Amino acid sequence: MSGGSVELHRHASGQDMAKEWARTMGVEFPRHVARQDLRDALTRVPGAPELEAGDQGGFLEYRTAASGVSVIVVDDEEEERGRHAGHGDVWSVSLWASSVPAR
Structure with a gap:
């Protein structure tokens, strides 16, 4: 497997x-997760990398190659939470494998 994604929007x-x-994974997520709440949580993690933003057409993608993390955030001001x-x-939050040579 080279990566995976948790589609939080489905909650x-x-x-x-x-x-x-x-129940099945032992991990709880709230119904909605605001980008600011995630950002605030990351500031409390020592050594957490800074996420770089990029436009994804109606979404913003925050990612860092150092950790292989990508966070997609809704960027349409007309989209209301509900x-x-x-x-x-x-x-969503995704992880991808870095290009590490096979052993």
């Missing part, structure tokens, strides 16, 4: 999926 449509995820992720909410 906004209802608590059932979030509850199932918490049964869907709204403006400024995290859409």
Whole structure:
């Protein structure tokens, strides 16, 4: 496997999926995750890399090659938080493998 993604936006449509995820994976996520809340949490992690922003057409992608992390955030001001992720909410968090030679 070279990567994976947690599509947090799917939790906004209802608590059932979030509850199932918490039960099976042992990890709880709120229904909505604001980019600012994630950013604030990262400032408390020693050595956390700075995420660089890029435009993804209606979304912003914050990523860092150093850790192989990509965070997609809704960037459409007309999108309201509700049964869907709204403006400024995290859409997904992805991890990808760096290009490390096979052993």
